[in-house]
Amino acid sequence: MRKENRFFVISDIIMVTMSLYIALLLKYDFMVDTRYIKLFKVSIIPVIVFMIIFNRIFNLYNNMWRYASIEELLSIVYSVSLTNIVFIVYSYILSHMKITQTVFYRFPYTVHVIFWMICIILLGGTRFSYRVSYENKKNREAVSENKIRLLIIGAGDAAAMLIKEIKRSKKLNYDIIGLIDDDEEKLGRLIYGVKVVGTRNNINKFCQENSIGEIIVAMPSAPEEDRKEIFNICKNTKCKLRTFPSISDIIDGKFNMRKIRDVSIEDLLGREEVKLNTENIEKYIKGKNVLVTGGGGSIGSELCRQISKFNPGNLIILDIYENNAYDLQMELNYTCPKLNKEVIIASIRDKNRLDEIFKKFKPDVVFHAAAHKHVPLMEVNPMEAIKNNVIGTFNVLRCCDEFNVKKFVQISTDKAVNPTNIMGATKRFCELMVQAFDKVSKTEFVAVRFGNVLGSNGSVIPLFKKQIAHGGPVTVTHPEINRFFMTIPEAAQLVIQAGAMAHGGEIFVLDMGKPVKIVDLAKDLITLSGFNPGEDIKIEFTGLRPGEKLYEELLMSEVALTSTEHKKIHVEKPMDVDMKFIESSIEDFKEVLKENDKEKIYELMAEKVPTYKRKKN
Template sequence: MAITLGFDTAAAAVAMAVALVTRWLMTGGAPPDSFFGGIVTTAIFAGVGFVSFYMLGVHKQVWRHSGWRDAVRIVQAVGLATLFFLPLVFLWNRLVGVPRTAIVIAVVIWLGIIFSGRMVALWRSTQRPLQIFFSRARPDAPMVLLIAQSEEAARIDSLMGKDEKGAKVRILGLLEPEGAEFGRKIRGIPVLGGLEDLSKVLDLLTLRYEKTPLVAVAGIARERHYMTQVLEVAASRKTEVMSLGAAADQTSASMLPVRPADLLRRRERQLDIEPVADMIEGMRVFVTGGGGTIGSELARQCASMNPQSLTLFDSSEYNLYEADLSLREQFPNLAINSELGDVRDAARVTRAIEQFEPDIIIHAAALKHVPLMEQNVCEAILTNVGGALTTAKAAQTSSVQKFVFVSTDKAVHPDNVMGATKRLAELTVTRQAVSSNFSVSMVRFGNVLGSSGSVVPLFERQIAKGGPVTLTHPEVTRYFMTVEEASALVLQSATHNGSPGSASLYVLDMGEPVRIKALAEAMIRLKGLVPGQDIEIRTTGLRPGEKMHEKLTYNHEEVNVIGIEGIYKVASKQVVANDFDEKLDELLDHARHRRRDEAIRMLAELVPEYRPRRAAE
């Protein structure tokens, strides 16, 4: 702040000195005794500039985040300084020896120096120096208290300035979640404190404007641990929480309601997509389960990396249609094939792989709903185990170079059929890799936000109906990840292992597990309601096969860093029995003939960690 005030004061002194010399030269030379008078005049001008800029808080501005509000305040400060200057100089010497036009010239030069300094800082920071003159709010724009870091606040304010009709919101102040610079101004927006000041600041703004402003979060403020604090305070004040950020086209700002996914957001990783692009570009990619939540996102990310062709294989006509339509809209020049079929049908899978000759197969097809799979044991075995075996065997007869298998954290110490079948699928694919010419990458991760059957859409429906929100147990925890991040990390892991005939297992860094009860409470607060008062939370008891907590690895597995952020390689010491293949065939035969009890018994033999009785209890 002292440097800013010093610069602006020095600029005033330089401006007046240059103005006086310029005016004297224009009139044929300086009058007698003008040197001393010029020094005093310059000192007075600089002095009133110092006082005016300090009074109006211009010294609190952050140059690299200057905006139109800052420009207005600078003009006001210069005008105030001029008003102070004129009577002071008149009292000193009745303006003798001070040309009137010199004052006008000094003001113009002073403003020029000040704005030039800000523009240089802006240019170095954003390459857009003229943004200082933009971004005015619309007359009817809602009042907002913004929670974001200063850089993100400046970016949003800059984007809002591109709207010809004016900014869509009126930002009253800024709270910084980390390292708040209280008292500074970001493009004219005052920094009112840190996140811990939210309650106090909301009360003060409500008192001042006779209305509680909206709370808007942006950037890192959307992370889980910050959102929890924000929602709790906002719900107590009955005010909405919005998400403010760049629109999809990155050329304007938009304000939208906070989504449930935002409640579980973690700090975004900066992923290196170059290795993935090198792996995908020019290749033929085949995605089973390509119409599902994870499969369609994997397909979309692959499509963005210029493959030669992309084939979606799915048993759901509707899901396949939706995924196909979306991809063709986004990538009209890409060769897209959408094949309706079931991974349990060996002939259909083999025919599709022979027809499209993929270089990379991503196997995402699976049945995953835990309680339903407890009731449909044979179907889970045929799809999750049989489908993986069928696809891996079909890949052996083709030109496949990489086989990527999407697994789950429920494969670790499974208490349910779904988890046990996914663990057995891991072992099956690993065994098939030995006799193949392709490399296998298997990836375990937790729950994907918004996927079909997940808890988030269920809670949304229950809250919309007025409750109750049902929990199986108040202490249940789960790992969560966005489908975009999970898919990106799955593809990243595939770039690490490239040795034909080898299989590698990876786990993703899921962060801290989330208490489902805390998630339910946050979603209720998101609607401006109070948990337990406006919406009842009811405990129903654990469902068949459901665990209290999930794990990503077994005790006998060793986790190693591989140099890719968020991904770890798992080394297992488990040895597969010699009669594994025979028992696997027997299991699938029991499943085909719907011999449920025999199938469960054989599944427990093949996956020793699976305890069916524990699930039943």
């Protein structure tokens, strides 16, 4: 017998005994004649037996009283009534029998009526008190758990796996309210008891009407454009947004809830996954000595991660900043324990040091990512921009030529196009140097130009996150300012792919998609952080900074781009640049650096880069 049933049997014995005795007390105003006390003593056990028998007949020990209703109450009435009838018959028989010369009297009918009422109240009260207690406990548990009302986007295999995991685990604090799917044939159908309640057009209304607290997008195999649109719809619901892991994790059976992550700003931008021609990349990286300058930086470190996948003979990581280089070294020790690598702390400004490195490690391929990149800082420190970006790059180019490097890839920027700041102008001059060196060297020199990278050191995303964490305001320079963005892995992968296509002299231009307004980026990031833009977190416009453009360009307006075998990589027509012009310009830059005159640096840069038009704010 279950614990719950044992409790009610014991409870019924006590309640029946109490009911009969209370009935006698009430009938005789608490002064019960001894003859009825004797009758009580010989009657109580039979009455208890009768009650238990009838209770069993009416399933009073089989019902789940936590769900008791009016039907269960009627069962109690029937059982008590029949017990009382049998009790009356028993009393009548007993009154006509003589046991050890003792004469027993019948209980008055009033006692039976009072007993009947009290018995129903006590037996029913016990059971319904149990139900009330259970409901209160259940409600308390629900309140304490404070389950999150969840909407799942997608009604396929991923959603089924997610629902099953949530229902299986008691630790997952979710109440799944419904599913959303654009396949109208799925509408109204159930997955593990969860109903498909609508399409993407119903998301906002459903979330509002059902007080949804969190949305999980379970569409790992959907096209990136669809996912982007879903994310942008969901962000307006003000619900917490999370997304499912990649489809490969599902195929491999590696899914667990820990892999579900918050939706990021990268998801909202919806950059399509890069598809690489790995065969061409392996041809120039596998087994080769690959040097990455600025290897500890945002782009440089990601280049190292991507290069490590193609089994280089030796990966040489060069950086002036030891902390970043050390962090990358520790990471690669863990993720790629068999990778041959060297971490070197050195400056590209030091030609003698570079000569030692190239002589010792004999790199076959060089990716040049070392540069000063912050526009406002370089605008007030133009000498450093020249020393590092121009003179430093010239040193690396010379080493590549002198030590017979097979391929050199320069990391350039959209700010090199019609530059309005000293940083962009130095990067444009680097592009000119790359094309000039390619004409006189056996090394294949190329440059790859792209825009802003999400999450890179000093980019707006980390800045906005810090400002949001401090309660705002989020600062944007201008309401109309926009930029091209791509993710760090996407940029690094396309740079490596462009290197595989290079024959020398090209300036590759990466497809950055559509420009994004910085203020929209700020609003999205505030929303994803769980706040209302303009209300919880203010946005302030601070004005354009020195040398900053309102709109960025990716290509020279007078030069046409040619498509390549990769749809995201284009190539700009080479400029006619003379090596003598480069060498004389380097000497001119060195001379003007000695004078330490900012205005002369700006004037000289305008002379060397005709497209440079200094913007004074």
